[in-house]
Amino acid sequence: GENVEQHPSTLSVQEGDSAVIKCTYSDSASNYFPWYKQELGKGPQLIIDIRSNVGEKKDQRIAVTLNKTAKHFSLHITETQPEDSAVYFCAASKGNTPLVFGKGTRLSVIA
Amino acid sequence: KAGVTQTPRYLIKTRGQQVTLSCSPISGHRSVSWYQQTPGQGLQFLFEYFSETQRNKGNFPGRFSGRQFSNSRSEMNVSTLELGDSALYLCASSLSPAGSYNEQFFGPGTRLTVL
Numbered sequence A: 001g002e003n004v005e006q007h008p009s010t011l012s013v014q015e016g017d018s019a020v021i022k023c024t025y026s027d028s029a030s031n032y033f034p035w036y037k038q039e040l041g042k043g044p045q046l047i048i049d050i051r052s053n054v055g056e057k058k059d060q061r062i063a064v065t066l067n068k069t070a071k072h073f074s075l076h077i078t079e080t081q082p083e084d085s086a087v088y089f090c091a092a093s094k095g096n097t098p099l100v101f102g103k104g105t106r107l108s109v110i111a
Numbered sequence B: 001k002a003g004v005t006q007t008p009r010y011l012i013k014t015r016g017q018q019v020t021l022s023c024s025p026i027s028g029h030r031s032v033s034w035y036q037q038t039p040g041q042g043l044q045f046l047f048e049y050f051s052e053t054q055r056n057k058g059n060f061p062g063r064f065s066g067r068q069f070s071n072s073r074s075e076m077n078v079s080t081l082e083l084g085d086s087a088l089y090l091c092a093s094s095l096s097p098a099g100s101y102n103e104q105f106f107g108p109g110t111r112l113t114v115l
Helices: none
Strands: A006-007 A010-014 A019-025 A031-040 A045-051 A058-059 A062-067 A072-077 A086-092 A105-110 B004-009 B010-013 B019-024 B033-036 B040-048 B055-056 B062-068 B075-076 B088-094 B110-114
Touching: A006 A086, A010 A019, A019 A086, A019 A105, A031 A062, A045 A058, A072 A086, B004 B088, B010 B019, B019 B055, B019 B088, B019 B110, B033 B055, B033 B075, B040 B062, B040 B075, B055 B062
Parallel strands: A010 A105, B010 B110
Antiparallel strands: A006 A019, A019 A072, A031 A045, A031 A086, A058 A062, A062 A072, A086 A105, B004 B019, B019 B075, B033 B040, B033 B088, B040 B055, B062 B075, B088 B110
8 A cells, every 4th residue: 555754753943944855655646735734723724735737836924846657746835924833744546545644744843 | 703612621531441532623624623633643643534535544543533523523432442543633623625725723622641
């Protein structure tokens, strides 16, 4: 089955700097890659997703890139703010199978 | 539009007991998925229901079971609780079956502690 590895497990950045979180997946048939943000005491919330027919997608300060050949995808957050502090999860799916999540990255933005 | 609601939010049980958790999806959503979240293992898929039918099941023992009602509300049951079952149990709903490019909306979870 699919296996998703996520790195780093923790990340601290200064406010205004960029943050990058990387994930690799094992099943080359996976074609849907969402990213979720989980704040304390809340369930995960979708922040951006990408399908395998697209190499990059941006939404304001957030961007996701996908390299199908290498089977990895990354989340980029620019101009980080304290409210970006949370746990971020990547996930992968083949479109007709449940999402398989990475183990999460705890991002701390230091003011 | 109301979000996904889960009850209860917190639960304390002892080993050997059983527990039932409830999830009400967003109105109109027919797919409900359940996940177990622990610090060491992250989010692990338990099972998914769509229109009252179980579509997928994760790699969990038979002590974990679930069902979905005609109004799309779902329950999961854990029998003969073990210490290792202590976790945050998350429910997520979506319009279409999970994985079909449809956003999954998560509830706040039920924090289960087994003593």
